[in-house]
Amino acid sequence: MTLAENDYDVIIIGGGASGLFCASLIGQCGSRVLVIEHTSKVGKKILMSGGGRCNFTNLQVEADNYICANPHFCKSALNGYTQWDFIALVDSYAIKWHERDHGQLFCDDSAREILDMLLSECGKAGVKIETRCEVTQITADEGYTIETGKGTLTSNKLVIATGGLSIPTMNTTPFGYQVAEQFGMRIKSTRAGLVPFMFSDWFREMSEELSGIAIEVTISTGKHAFTENILFTHRGLSGPAVLQLSNYWEPGEPVRIDLLPGDNLEHSFLEDKQTNPKSSLRQLLIQKLPKKLVDLLAQRYWKDETALSITEIPNRRLAEIAQTLHHWELKPASTEGYRTAEVTLGGVDTDDLSSKTMESKTQSGLYFIGEVVDVTGHLGGYNFQWAWSSAYAAAKDLC
Numbered sequence: 001m002t003l004a005e006n007d008y009d010v011i012i013i014g015g016g017a018s019g020l021f022c023a024s025l026i027g028q029c030g031s032r033v034l035v036i037e038h039t040s041k042v043g044k045k046i047l048m049s050g051g052g053r054c055n056f057t058n059l060q061v062e063a064d065n066y067i068c069a070n071p072h073f074c075k076s077a078l079n080g081y082t083q084w085d086f087i088a089l090v091d092s093y094a095i096k097w098h099e100r101d102h103g104q105l106f107c108d109d110s111a112r113e114i115l116d117m118l119l120s121e122c123g124k125a126g127v128k129i130e131t132r133c134e135v136t137q138i139t140a141d142e143g144y145t146i147e148t149g150k151g152t153l154t155s156n157k158l159v160i161a162t163g164g165l166s167i168p169t170m171n172t173t174p175f176g177y178q179v180a181e182q183f184g185m186r187i188k189s190t191r192a193g194l195v196p197f198m199f200s201d202w203f204r205e206m207s208e209e210l211s212g213i214a215i216e217v218t219i220s221t222g223k224h225a226f227t228e229n230i231l232f233t234h235r236g237l238s239g240p241a242v243l244q245l246s247n248y249w250e251p252g253e254p255v256r257i258d259l260l261p262g263d264n265l266e267h268s269f270l271e272d273k274q275t276n277p278k279s280s281l282r283q284l285l286i287q288k289l290p291k292k293l294v295d296l297l298a299q300r301y302w303k304d305e306t307a308l309s310i311t312e313i314p315n316r317r318l319a320e321i322a323q324t325l326h327h328w329e330l331k332p333a334s335t336e337g338y339r340t341a342e343v344t345l346g347g348v349d350t351d352d353l354s355s356k357t358m359e360s361k362t363q364s365g366l367y368f369i370g371e372v373v374d375v376t377g378h379l380g381g382y383n384f385q386w387a388w389s390s391a392y393a394a395a396k397d398l399c
């Protein structure tokens with residue numbers, strides 16, 4: 001056992017975004033805090049986030065940006081610690097950031113700056129961090145006794161911040177769900193979110209040929225639609241619009257793509273008949289869409305007409321072609337799963353947690369924060385904002 005002492009006010013299991021932030025806040029109140037991390041390094045997902053630049057929050061944060069069985073659950077925590085509070089912390093470290101589309105805030109330089117900031121806050125607050133430490137058993141009496149590969153620890157309060165199941169190569173674990181179940185809490189079934197689609201039908205070959213091409217579309221399933229870029233990949237479809245939609249997609253459902261959102265193609269074909277009568281269908285479409293996509297779509301849907309001039313094609317047929325491009329229906333075989341997912345949907349049932357403090361309703365002194373909870377954000381910095389806000393809600397109660 002390398003820990004000098006083994007009795008703490010608060011032990012936090014999981015040294016990721018929510019665990020480190022929560023630890024720094026509790027430590028600043030003068031409590032003795034220990035973070036237990038089972039891998040060799042804390043904050044690994046922060047380092048890989050946002051393509052290495054960490055999309056750490058968003059300028060517009062609303063409950064509507066989150067998916068949860070109880071859509072009101074996240075409101076209290078998000079209002080208690082807002083994006084502006086986190087931006088103020090980032091600014092106090094003079095970390096330079098910029099805004100991208102849809103209010104997303106990224107570091108100018110590196111995600112490492114966010115992790116260093118959290119570690120510096122933990123350092124100032126006297127937080128102890130124990131890495132390569134496996135928890136083998138938790139028992140609750142007056143407080144908590146935690147058996148680890150490095151010895152027995154005790155604490156008055158326990159915070160679970162072990163994240164979700166995405167990217168299993170980073171040694172993600174279902175530990176948090178198991179602890180919840182141990183203390184009589186329920187789990188909403190989990191699945192991969194913010195994840196690319198894979199195809200096994202004819203579209204697989206087409207997407208392979210188009211691999212690397214990105215275009216802005218509106219993609220929808222059921223009541224949910226997103227207008228952003230999609231990216232053709234050698235397995236199917238990715239890009240922000242697809243990742244967003246994956247959170248709502250049910251296996252077996254088709255997805256619909258409007259390849260020309262905001263355009264009325266049937267109407268513009270009729271105009272072209274007057275203004276560009278000699279242009280071929282292909283010439284007109286490649287002004288609006290990538291050539292390779294137009295040619296592959298033509299091969300499948302309008303092989304006989306692609307080289308004809310627009311005036312040679314009956315209006316009825318042009319309407320069908322326009323319909324195909326505005327309502328292109330594809331059927332994903334599956335998602336890429338946890339292997340490449342950014343988040344895990346589902347998790348600790350919010351009916352069993354206080355929305356004000358994140359404390360369990362079945363077990364006093366036990367808290368769940370971050371991604372392990374059944375709260376999943378849209379793409380765009382919302383998942384980190386949930387990590388910060390839920391950590392703050394718990395810390396306020398624990399101080």
Ligand SMILES: Cc1cc2nc3c(=O)[nH]c(=O)nc-3n(C[C@H](O)[C@H](O)[C@H](O)COP(=O)(O)OP(=O)(O)OC[C@H]3O[C@@H](n4cnc5c(N)ncnc54)[C@H](O)[C@@H]3O)c2cc1C
Nearest residue numbers: 014016017018038049050055162163175370371381383384
């Ligand atoms: C590739 C990628 C890019 C992303 N980019 C963004 C982005 O730009 N913006 C955004 O908002 N979100 C992003 N996310 C999502 C974001 O990283 C997570 O939502 C966020 O890290 C969740 O914080 P957390 O503290 O709950 O969990 P994590 O940050 O995952 O931390 C959990 C910690 O617990 C540890 N742990 C797990 N099990 C145990 C155990 N049994 N014992 C001890 N320790 C354990 C883990 O090793 C880990 O260190 C991205 C995710 C991925 C995978």
